[in-house]
Amino acid sequence: MRWTQTYIPTLRENQAEAELISHQLLLRAGYIRKLAAGVYLYLPLMQRVIEKFANIVREEMNRAGALEITMAVLCPAELWQKSGRYFSVGKEQMRLKDRHLHDMVLCGTHEETVTYLIRGEVKSYRQLPLNLYQIQVKFRDEIRPRFGLMRGREFLMKDAYTFDATEESFERSYQNMVDAYYRIFRRAGFEPVKVEADASAMGGKAAHEFMLLVDTAGGEETIVTCDKCDYAANVEKAAFRDASKLSVDRVEKPREVVDTPGASTIEQVTAYLKVPATRLVKTLLYMADGKPVAAMIRGDRELNVAKLKSAVHAVELEMATAEQVEKYTRAPVGFAGPVGLKDVPIIVDPLVAQLKNFIVGANADQKHITNVNLGRDFEASQTADMTFARHGDGCPHCEGRLITKKGIEVGNTFMLGTKYSDTLDAKYLDAEGKEQPILMGSYGIGITRTPQAVLERCHDAKGIIWPTSLAPYLVSLVPVNMENPAHLEAATKVYHDLSEAGIEVLFDDRQERPGVKFNDADLIGLPIRLTIGDKSLKENKIEMKARNEERSELVGFNEVVEKVRGLAKRLV
RNA sequence: CGGGGUGUAGCGCAGUCAGGUAGCGCGCCGCGUUUGGGACGCGGAUGUCGGAGGUUCAAGUCCUCUCACCCCGACCA
Numbered sequence: 001m002r003w004t005q006t007y008i009p010t011l012r013e014n015q016a017e018a019e020l021i022s023h024q025l026l027l028r029a030g031y032i033r034k035l036a037a038g039v040y041l042y043l044p045l046m047q048r049v050i051e052k053f054a055n056i057v058r059e060e061m062n063r064a065g066a067l068e069i070t071m072a073v074l075c076p077a078e079l080w081q082k083s084g085r086y087f088s089v090g091k092e093q094m095r096l097k098d099r100h101l102h103d104m105v106l107c108g109t110h111e112e113t114v115t116y117l118i119r120g121e122v123k124s125y126r127q128l129p130l131n132l133y134q135i136q137v138k139f140r141d142e143i144r145p146r147f148g149l150m151r152g153r154e155f156l157m158k159d160a161y162t163f164d165a166t167e168e169s170f171e172r173s174y175q176n177m178v179d180a181y182y183r184i185f186r187r188a189g190f191e192p193v194k195v196e197a198d199a200s201a202m203g204g205k206a207a208h209e210f211m212l213l214v215d216t217a218g219g220e221e222t223i224v225t226c227d228k229c230d231y232a233a234n235v236e237k238a239a240f241r242d243a244s245k246l247s248v249d250r251v252e253k254p255r256e257v258v259d260t261p262g263a264s265t266i267e268q269v270t271a272y273l274k275v276p277a278t279r280l281v282k283t284l285l286y287m288a289d290g291k292p293v294a295a296m297i298r299g300d301r302e303l304n305v306a307k308l309k310s311a312v313h314a315v316e317l318e319m320a321t322a323e324q325v326e327k328y329t330r331a332p333v334g335f336a337g338p339v340g341l342k343d344v345p346i347i348v349d350p351l352v353a354q355l356k357n358f359i360v361g362a363n364a365d366q367k368h369i370t371n372v373n374l375g376r377d378f379e380a381s382q383t384a385d386m387t388f389a390r391h392g393d394g395c396p397h398c399e400g401r402l403i404t405k406k407g408i409e410v411g412n413t414f415m416l417g418t419k420y421s422d423t424l425d426a427k428y429l430d431a432e433g434k435e436q437p438i439l440m441g442s443y444g445i446g447i448t449r450t451p452q453a454v455l456e457r458c459h460d461a462k463g464i465i466w467p468t469s470l471a472p473y474l475v476s477l478v479p480v481n482m483e484n485p486a487h488l489e490a491a492t493k494v495y496h497d498l499s500e501a502g503i504e505v506l507f508d509d510r511q512e513r514p515g516v517k518f519n520d521a522d523l524i525g526l527p528i529r530l531t532i533g534d535k536s537l538k539e540n541k542i543e544m545k546a547r548n549e550e551r552s553e554l555v556g557f558n559e560v561v562e563k564v565r566g567l568a569k570r571l572v
Numbered sequence: 573c574g575g576g577g578u579g580u581a582g583c584g585c586a587g588u589c590a591g592g593u594a595g596c597g598c599g600c601c602g603c604g605u606u607u608g609g610g611a612c613g614c615g616g617a618u619g620u621c622g623g624a625g626g627u628u629c630a631a632g633u634c635c636u637c638u639c640a641c642c643c644c645g646a647c648c649a
Contacts, residue, residue, distance in 0.1 A: 143648085146643085157649055236647070305646090319646090409649065513607055514607065516611095518608080522609090
């Protein structure tokens with residue numbers, strides 16, 4: 001492609017709106033433009049990157065036995081009402097009415113549609129397993145779109161759905177997709193980290209996420225990994241072993257109400273009573289689907305709302321307002337406690353259950369109670385892990401320690417089980433002629449997010465450095481001076497030779513000074529640059545340089561195709 | 573949704589406090605010189621100052637309302 005025949009509007013300065021390096025680069029290098037918050041336009045270079053990545057995904061999905069289809073973006077609201085998600089997904093869903101005033105949905109995922117598709121058609125165990133996928137635009141009205149393609153309201157996604165008759169078959173289908181995901185992300189130039197994830201949002205029994213690890217602001221997800229074994233989980237899901245060596249009292253002491261004037265936070269109470277935070281227990285009030293619950297966690301720990309939500313099986317969970325706290329505890333915020341708390345189920349964290357003689361709020365203004373004990377002073381309705389794992393906590397599976405890291409979620413896999421086949425009535429007949437719900441899995445990959453995520457790592461001060469598999473073209477061909485007939489003639493010949501050989505070349509045929517061309521070439525980040533100027537022409541050669549290497553090499557006109565191929569292979 | 577901020581030429585910004593001819597840099601167009609890391613000279617084009625209403629002789633500037641966008645927090649590929 002000739003530069004003058006395509007559209008690559010590079011900018012000399014960063015656009016003010018972009019915070020993240022990868023987002024800045026895509027804007028400045030002329031890959032994307034913004035239309036509205038979280039809505040982007042893909043320019044010719046981006047279009048090619050998307051096609052490159054989508055084709056990798058397509059090849060690996062096909063290899064895994066998945067069948068490509070295309071489902072509609074529009075969906076009658078009725079289907080989502082049936083599955084129940086019309087109400088649980090809420091405002092994140094883009095909704096509209098058609099001309100007949102029928103409620104419609106712009107899909108952000110396709111479990112409902114795909115279940116509709118196979119329901120009634122797949123009736124026998126003989127038709128299973130089945131694996132369907134599509135690569136298509138998705139709509140999610142995110143609370144806060146940000147970081148360019150990382151969190152858009154309209155984006156491209158590969159979504160796959162598996163259907164199985166037996167648990168064993170389901171496990172195989174799931175593992176098959178996991179294997180495909182590793183192949184896909186490795187081909188895209190990075191080693192993904194697979195972590196356990198919270199499955200409750202999708203209503204399944206298990207889930208994993210694939211992360212690209214970064215140490216920049218783009219790492220929206222926190223994950224923990226074990227320094228000894230292969231345990232890895234999203235921090236929302238991560239289990240842990242409390243490794244702090246606390247001395248626990250042997251004898252229960254009589255409880256005592258104490259005045260704690262002006263002390264409502266953990267810091268204030270520990271300072272006032274001169275005790276460590278591990279002796280304090282926070283009682284936090286939440287509203288789970290409109291009903292109050294009290295979560296009791298040790299003073300040094302943070303509540304993990306995702307864990308609490310799944311412990312109480314809530315669809316909606318939010319922190320109680322100050323008014324609600326006062327209504328249930330009859331005390332201002334900061335003094336809630338379990339003793340005498342009525343009509344509110346109490347969930348106790350296992351780390352609290354181990355304690356003796358701990359300190360809690362007294363449900364009275366400016367007062368706490370010391371030497372409180374579970375069983376003697378109050379009853380728990382449930383015990384559940386509700387806190388975040390922290391850096392340095394023990395691994396739940398071995399003697400190792402947990403390490404926290406930042407990552408970008410580029411893919412996920414969900415074991416849905418029968419949630420959608422139950423609600424949307426997708427059943428098959430087994431060998432005995434008995435009707436059974438189909439076991440389903442769903443599997444996503446962010447097609448527009450992943451290339452940007454890769455850029456969080458693949459860049460330097462001058463611009464993008466694409467892995468060859470995602471680069472929009474392999475070669476930047478730069479004649480130093482378009483008005484020098486020798487340069488032009490040599491460049492044109494190389495352009496034709498490479499093109500004939502099937503190598504993708506971007507020929508910078510602009511009437512620009514060399515500095516501009518070199519800077520733009522570095523900015524857009526093609527893996528290989530061929531420069532044609534007096535320096536090399538006087539030896540009748542071409543200068544070949546990898547974008548991510550300093551040194552360059554002179555190659556002859558007859559060997560340029562072979563040399564470019566060789567370098568590309570080395571770069572991978 | 574809560575908190576903070578910004579809307580002035582394609583991009584980056586000044587001008588707003590203190591009302592009085594709408595500016596700067598880059599980019600863009602023309603001519604000439606230049607050509608191995610974002611050239612130089614001369615000439616030129618480009619604005620509903622986010623929108624609506626109001627105050628005023630006069631509004632980019634003051635007031636009211638409104639829209640959009642960005643950043644930080646509230647469970648997301």
